[in-house]
Amino acid sequence: MSKMRYIAITPARDEESFLPRLIASMAAQTLKPARWIIIDDGSTDATAEILDQAAVTYPWIDVKHLPIGRERLPGGESILMQFLPKEVWQDYDAILRIDADTSFKPDFAELLAAEFKRDPALGIAGATLFEPEGSAWREIRSPGFHTRGAVKMYSRSCFEAIEGLSSGLGWDTLDEARAMMLGYKSRSFRHIRAYHHRPQGSAGGYLKGNLAAGRAAYNVGYHPLFLMMRAAKRGLSWPPVIGGMYLLAGYLEGYLRRNQKTASPDLVKYIRRQQLRRLLMMESVWR
Numbered sequence: 167m168s169k170m171r172y173i174a175i176t177p178a179r180d181e182e183s184f185l186p187r188l189i190a191s192m193a194a195q196t197l198k199p200a201r202w203i204i205i206d207d208g209s210t211d212a213t214a215e216i217l218d219q220a221a222v223t224y225p226w227i228d229v230k231h232l233p234i235g236r237e238r239l240p241g242g243e244s245i246l247m248q249f250l251p252k253e254v255w256q257d258y259d260a261i262l263r264i265d266a267d268t269s270f271k272p273d274f275a276e277l278l279a280a281e282f283k284r285d286p287a288l289g290i291a292g293a294t295l296f297e298p299e300g301s302a303w304r305e306i307r308s309p310g311f312h313t314r315g316a317v318k319m320y321s322r323s324c325f326e327a328i329e330g331l332s333s334g335l336g337w338d339t340l341d342e343a344r345a346m347m348l349g350y351k352s353r354s355f356r357h358i359r360a361y362h363h364r365p366q367g368s369a370g371g372y373l374k375g376n377l378a379a380g381r382a383a384y385n386v387g388y389h390p391l392f393l394m395m396r397a398a399k400r401g402l403s404w405p406p407v408i409g410g411m412y413l414l415a416g417y418l419e420g421y422l423r424r425n426q427k428t429a430s431p432d433l434v435k436y437i438r439r440q441q442l443r444r445l446l447m448m449e450s451v452w453r
Contacts, residue, residue, distance in 0.1 A: 170279040172260040172319070174199040175246055179207040181266035182216060184363055189220045189227075191269040197276040200258065203228045203249050204266075208236040244333030252326070261325050265316040267364040277358045278319045289324030289350025290342055293317045293360035303361065311352045311451045313342055317360040324350045332428050336382030339437075340429055343386070346451060347436045376400065376409045380416020387427050387434030392441035393417050 174192070178185060192202060204227060206214050214231060221227040230249055246263065255261050260282065262275065270293065281291050292313025296303040308314065315338030320328075328344040331337055342352035383393050393414070401410025420427075427434065443450035 170197065170259045170282065171200045171257075172197075172262050172275070172279075173255050173258045174202040174262040174264060175250060176202070176204045176264050176266055177207055177245055178204055178209065178213055178217070178266040180209045180211045180213060182209075182212040184267040185213060185216050185220075187269045187363070188264070188266055189216075189224075191271075191274070193224060194272040195275045196272050197279055199226060199262065199275070201226055201228055203230060203254075205245055205249060206231045207245055208232050208234050210234055247330050247333070250330060255322065255325065258322060260319050260321055262319045263315075263317075263331070265362070268316050268360050268362055270317070270360045274358065274360065275319075277355070281353075281355060281358075282319075282321055285351065287349070287351050288353065289321050289327075289345040289348075290352040291319045291358075292352075292354040293358040294354055294356050295360055295362045297362045297365045306362070308354065309452050310354060311342060311346065312339075313352055313354050314338065314362075316362050321350075324348075334385055334428050335378055336386040336428065339382070339386045340433070343429070343433055343437050347433060372409065373412050376412035377416040380413040380418075381420060382416075383413075384417045384420030384425065385428050387429040387437050388417070389438040389441045390417075391445060392438075395445065 176188070192199065202224075204217050204220075206217055206229060217227070217229045221229045232245070250261070260279070262278075274293070278291050278293075282288050290313050295306040295314050295316060297306055298304070306314070318338065318341075320341075324345050327348050327350070328341055332340045345352050380393075380397075383396075388396075397410040397414040397417075399410070400413050401407045403409055419425075429437065440450045440452075444452050
């Protein structure tokens with residue numbers, strides 16, 4: 167699979183500041199995508215023009231334009247799946263999902279492909295994200311099994327088994343949980359780096375970001391004890407307490423409104439069992 171054929175897809179809305187860097191990163195890849203679908207999700211800036219020019223320069227770029235100013239749902243994955251029916255991706259070895267505000271080195275895709283070749287059980291592979299902090303880059307730490315939504319590659323068989331991507335908040339937890347429940351491995355790799363030029367949560371603000379994270383936790387079925395521990399930990403960061411409170415508020419909102427979870431009952435059981443085992447320091451996906 168060293169010559170993996172993969173299809174890439176990217177949602178973009180008002181990303182004129184970041185897209186040129188991503189396009190340059192993709193064009194420089196030693197293992198280029200056979201096709202790269204970029205969805206202009208109703209942009210009002212120069213995003214459409216940037217993408218159309220890129221498609222002229224690189225024939226493997228396929229731009230899709232949606233109406234300007236259209237309502238955008240949280241998560242955005244429902245838009246991606248509109249352009250990823252099975253007949254689009256079934257002839258490729260892998261599917262790469264990347265955000266418009268990322269960039270990476272020329273060997274990025276080749277390194278990911280090598281991991282799939284090394285481990286046939288690998289279903290989802292991700293990079294280690296770095297975000298700007300002053301004049302330097304800060305590594306975003308996460309459990310080894312967690313692949314950040316900004317940059318994820320799926321094997322074709324795994325993508326089919328998990329039935330594509332879920333819409334709504336928490337989609338990037340649901341996909342890896344489904345994959346692991348079905349026997350696939352999900353892993354992010356320290357030696358594969360991606361640079362996230364817009365820090366997570368910065369688009370909507372710190373407090374809104376924590377509120378959304380709480381809603382996502384409810385949506386995927388987090389165990390209440392696990393969420394409380396996470397909120398307590400979040401409350402220790404700056405500014406103190408308030409981040410954890412917003413995280414907890416977003417989670418409780420789902421119960422108060424009796425919102426339907428995206429995760430199936432079986433998947434909720436799997437997620438909560440793993441989280442309880444983690445709290446009890448037993449073997450789990452955290453190892």
